[in-house]
Amino acid sequence: MTALLEIVGARKAFGGVRAVDDCSLTVEEGSITALIGPNGSGKTTLFNLITGYLKADGGEFRFRGRDVTGSDPGRLYRQGLTRTFQQARVFPHMTVTENLVVAGGYSWRDLLVPRVLGRDRSRADVLLEEFRMTHVAELPASELSYGQRKLLEFAAVLMSEPRLVLLDEPTAGVNPVMIDTMERHIRERHAAGVTFLVVEHDMQFVMRLCDPVVVLDNGKEIFSGPPSEVQQNPLVLDAYLGT
Amino acid sequence: MSIRSLVRGGVFVAALMALPLLGFEHWVLNLMIFTLMYAAMSSAWNLVGGFAGYPSLGHAAFFGLGAYFVGLWFQHHAVVTGYEPFLVLPIAGLIAAVVGFPIAWIAMRTRADVFAIVTITLLFVAQTLAFNLDSLTGGAQGLAMPTPPFELARFEWPFYYAMLWILLASMGITYLSMRSKVGLSLDAIRADEDKALGVGVHVQGVKVLSFSISVALVAMAGGVWAYYETFTYPQFAFDPIITIGMVLMCFLGGRGTLWGPVIGAFILVPGQQYLAYRLGGSQFYLIAYAGVFLLIMLLMPRGILPTIADRVRRRRAIAASSEGPPPADASPPTAGPGSNVPVPSGGAA
Amino acid sequence: MTGSVHALIQGVVLGILTGGVYALMASGQTLIFGIMKVVNLAQGALVILAAYLSYTLFTSFGLDPLLTIPLTTVIMFGLGVVIQLVFLRPLKREDSAQLSLLVTFAVALLLEGFMSVVWKTTYRSTNTDYANSSWTFWGIQFTVVRVVAFVLSLVALGLLFLLLNRTKFGRAVRATVQNPMSAELLGVESKRVAALGFGLGAATAAAAGSVYGLLYPFNSGSHYDLISELLSIVVLGGLGSVGGAVIAALIVSTSSAVVATVFSPTWSSFTFFVILILVLLVRPQGLFGTVERGAL
Amino acid sequence: MSKANRWRRSAMVAATSAAVLLLASACAGTASSTATGGAGSSSGSPAPSSTAPLVIGASVSLTGDFADSGKAVKAGYELWADEVNKKGGILGRQVQMKIVDDTSSPTQVVTNYQNLITQDKVDLVFGPFSSLLTIPASQVAKRYGYAFLEPAGGGPKVFAQKLDNLFFVQPAPVVKSGDVFADWVLSLPAADQPKTAAYAELDDPFSAPIAENIRARFEAAGIKTVYQQVYPAETRDLSPIMTKVAAANPDVLVSGTQSEDAYSQVKSLVQLKFSPKFMYMSNGANSPVEFPSKVGAANVNGIMSAADWYPGSPAPTSPAFVAAYTAKYGGSETDIDPSSAEAFSAGQLLEAVAAKTGKIDNATIISSLHQGSWPTLVGNLSWDAIGQPTGSFSLIQWINQKLVPVYPADVSKATPVYPKPNWGG
Secondary structure: OOEEEEEEEEEEEEOOEEEEEEEEEEEEOOOEEEEEOOOOOOHHHHHHHHOOOOOOOEEEEEEOOEEOOOOOHHHHHHHOEEEOOOOOOOOOOOEHHHHHHHOOOOOHHHHHOEOOOHHHHHHHHHHHHHOOOHHHOOOEHHHOOHHHHHHHHHHHHHOOOOOEEEEEOOOOOOOHHHHHHHHHHHHHHHHOOOEEEEEOOOHHHHHHHOEOEEEEEOOEEEEEEOHHHHOOOHHHHHHHHOO | OHHHHHHHHHHHHHHHHHHHHHOOOHHHHHHHHHHHHHHHHHHHHHHHHHHOOOOOOOHHHHHHHHHHHHHHHHHHOOOOOOOHHHHOHHHHHHHHHHHHHHHHHHHOOOOHHHHHHHHHHHHHHHHHHHHHOHHHHOHHHOEEOOOOOOOHHHOOHHHHHHHHHHHHHHHHHHHHHHHEHHHHHHHHHHHOHHHHHHOOOOHHHHHHHHHHHHHHHHHHHHHHHHHHHOEEOHHHHOOHHHHHHHHHHHHHHOOOOOOHHHHHHHHHHHHHHHHHHHHOOOOOHHHHHHHHHHHHHHHOOOOHHHHHHHHHHHHHHHHHHHHOOOOHHHOOOOOOOOOOOOOOOOOOO | OHHHHHHHHHHHHHHHHHHHHHHHHHHHHHHHHHHHOOOOOOHHHHHHHHHHHHHHHHHHHOOOOOOOHHHHHHHHHHHHHHHHHHHHOOOOOOOHHHHHHHHHHHHHHHHHHHHHHHHOOOOEOOOOOOOOOEEEEOOEEEEHHHHHHHHHHHHHHHHHHHHHHHOHHHHHHHHHHHOHHHHHHOOOOHHHHHHHHHHHHHHHHHHHHHHHHHHOOEOHHHHHHHHHHHHHHHHHHOOOOHHHHHHHHHHHHHHHHHHHHHHOHHHHHHHHHHHHHHHHHHOOOOOOOOOOOOOO | OOOOOOOHHHOOOOOOOOOOOOOHHHHHOOOOOOOOOOOOOOOOOOOOOOOOOEEEEEEEOOOOOOHHHHHHHHHHHHHHHHHHHHOOOEOOEOEEEEEEEOOOOHHHHHHHHHHHHHHOOOOEEEOOOOHHHHHHHHHHHHHOOOOEEEOOOOOHHHHHOOOOOEEEOOOOOHHHHHHHHHHHHHHOOHHHOOOEEEEEEEOOOOOHHHHHHHHHHHHHOOOEEEEEEEEOOOOOOOHHHHHHHHHHOOOEEEEEOOOHHHHHHHHHHHHHOOOOOEEEEOOOOOOOOHHHHHHOHHHOOOOEEEEOOOOOOOOOOHHHHHHHHHHHHOOOHHHOOHHHHHHHHHHHHHHHHHHHHOOOOHHHHHHHHOOOOEEEOOEEEOEOOOOOEOOOOEEEEEEOOEEEEEEOOOOOOOOOOOOOOOOOO
């Protein structure tokens, strides 16, 4: 396997607090890498640095072998790096189909074509079928349940056929049935060749799905390895239990 | 929907086109000129303030730019037929767009609230420039326009139709952008700009584009206004109250809608001008005005159109549910699991 | 030439002395933004209202405008709380930034209408017996009113600082400014803080208004002059940063006074706008603002 | 309502003041003459019968920047209507004023005159307040052939329109209102004349041009300009400029001011302890109550200004005007804004035209006023082809804390005091 995403020495401080402190991390092509750590360990900040929402104070970011340090989220998206948000951010006043189409990526030249073209719709329909959401295709996203919104957000980022998807707590606030649904979709997509980096608190979910697991504490990577070893690692135990 | 909106638009355009032919008194046409002007500008403002969600408070800077451009052009060119000032309007619009582009590029890097402040600052910069570049603008002495040589009976017609064309252009652009990916992008930007950026929407480009088009339309209206007024002055052309008018009408009618700003203008402009004419002497004019303003904001924060549309939809839904099972595609989603989870409001908590 | 050096120094002195008053007005403005994310377009009108209050207390009861500040502060605080409860609290979260702009503008109009009914539209100024006195040091004029205004503003800002840093309420306010969500998690009642914070912002207008009335003639429409300057100051300083507002106020008033004295008053307001645009080019968040992006 | 215009609302309050001519009894006697059709309106208003009221429309600013002066103008118009109606109206027709608010907005002022003329079909119109609103308004009036008597729009751009239906009801265009000061200074013995001059000018159509006009005269006469500065209307703080004036140490300070800036100038000079030998302020200093109250009564002495009407005006019918004013509005003579007096004069001109021609329609008014001079109490008002009055103002000076006309000789009630006493003296 080759490295799809490489981070070397990323740093980010807010005021005096070092949220991410000399953090290095590699996501192998074809993996479902978990990123875990106690609250405040810098997971979300690291996500924001990777996806270009925050500018790092230092460090280097490489995606598909290219230096992408300082790229904005849109550019990374077009290169195949995309993410979901913890709070299921969808566009509430747009229909489910439009939510997918807007994320499908269109160039400058396409700005004046209709909102939803025939080919946009057929692409969206395939995904909606896969996610079993065809019946809500024309509803505004605001009328979906929270779990459905999470699915919609996930489906939307797939519109652009990404190489790497960063999932920020895909199961947070979602009922058990929906967790299974989410897990199934991740597996299917993984099988289709998409790499995942997942921040997650649900350890059972992580253990079932992910390999390797990366543990972050105080903005640093303290462990990286297969899930079976995580629970035995003294550093990780320290970090979670606090000493 | 498309047939109905076509009919609605056709009736609207035909009625306005025919209005001067019906032999109204001058004062009616005069009132209509200002109504159309504000409808056009509010509609143009809507592109940025309504659809993109960036409340510009500086649009009057471009109104003034258009007014001064027309005034200055005819310091050096003669007016013979009287129609020349209308012919240079596209140039005024182009200049406004070119000037607006870099300004939007800088100002739209900030958040919406800072953007509002930066644009109002821009308005005062423009006003200061108009006052201080007196060798160019005539400064505090004001700038006289050529006197329109039209015959009295149809004096208002050219101004009326010029304003009407700008309104139709503005509404046409709004309609097209709503139906195209521009509108899709703007909807996404307004709802959640960060998310939009993260799914590859050309956020900055679309915002700047809509700003440029918007201010170009406003500048053209400014040019017509100055010619009609026959005189312009920095304080009058670069007046915050002009921006506030556009914003208020847009909010009143319903921002982010095609007809909202037009409805807002058709209510507010005649209302205001009539009130000022009939009862303006009252000391309580300003208090009453502010009171109405506040009531609208608190009771109909989304504006008339969306509020009415909501009510109609709800009534229909109630009617439908009492008559029989709702149509399948309109039923609330119950199939998906997890529907018991509380739904956080808005995109960004 | 010594003449121009002298003028420069005089300009700087004037600017700094005036800057204190602006700092006071802007601190209230920026505080309200920090707590509620509301750009308060009524702040200028509140200052003018306070100026009228102290003017009336002075002309009707002969009370010195500086001595009545505690009284006007209480009144303005109450008014601020009422405005927040009646007009701002009902706004829905969605769009509240845009709507609050318009609502506070409407409140400004309402106050203006009210003031023009009560006090008419003639210009007023609070002319105390020390209004025309000045001290001269090294050939530089220090007008008594300005020095008093400056000192007073420092005192008021000092009290504000103490309030924010040494009281429980102040800690709640600062926590809300930094992160409303976690502040709520920590048990801060954000609604109460918002109401009291708006009151506090309005209260700073009391002292500022008394001083403003001493320095300049004003009428009910004067708030338009103020608001654009105040907004620019808070943007320059970074929305929500009290320290930034103070520094920005000094930059603004000093640069305009210096340009007015050394070059020409015609360009003094313009200079400051140029500074604002330049700062925003380099740092869109203002001098001391922090980057915020949605709910990241 | 904009940043740049603190003073514009009080612009021309005292911009020039007009001595009011109560053409009182002269007109009263002619009330029975037969009036023919009213307006020369081409919009086809029905010809009113000879007893129908004579409706006169005017738009003034009752809210917004110009509200203060607008209200003073309204008071003058309405006072005149009351007075003329007491005498039986004009040519037997009762005068009815229709006054509407233009909110100090150029858009509204156009709407208002359009409405007055084409909707309400008033017989005659009077002007609004401020040159800035007079220009668009006069164009509307011109279009419909209405005579445009306007008491408050005397800026250069008003006359640049070259309208033949417009008449500025003051003794001279704003620009020339300071000529009387230049006349006086240059009439002094050479040894007494100032050698150096400073000019501080508010940048608006009613202030800076006055000072510039004086400067041209002074420079031609060899008085050296040591400092000249135009400041924008939003300048709240005049101490920087006054600091420079003091540093230049001129013999004469000529200030093109409105009102608040005049007070601020004086206050700064007092604080700076600099008192020039001669001091002229185009406006502000001619306000009998406000000026001493704002700058301190002890500081007014020696300051000069120009006026057309002022308390104690030597105009023979001024007492009658004052009596009527105080009876209707209360207060005392010193509370009367000269703008009210100027507005009143506009009405008096109508009476005079009616008395002379027996007609009161727009065409008659326009042609009549272009000929001869109209015996008003400030001398005779007469106009050139584009509505510029050809008379001159009176020079007034604060002597012993009272405003007294000092020049020219025919109105003078005291000898001008110079050099100006020091502050507080």
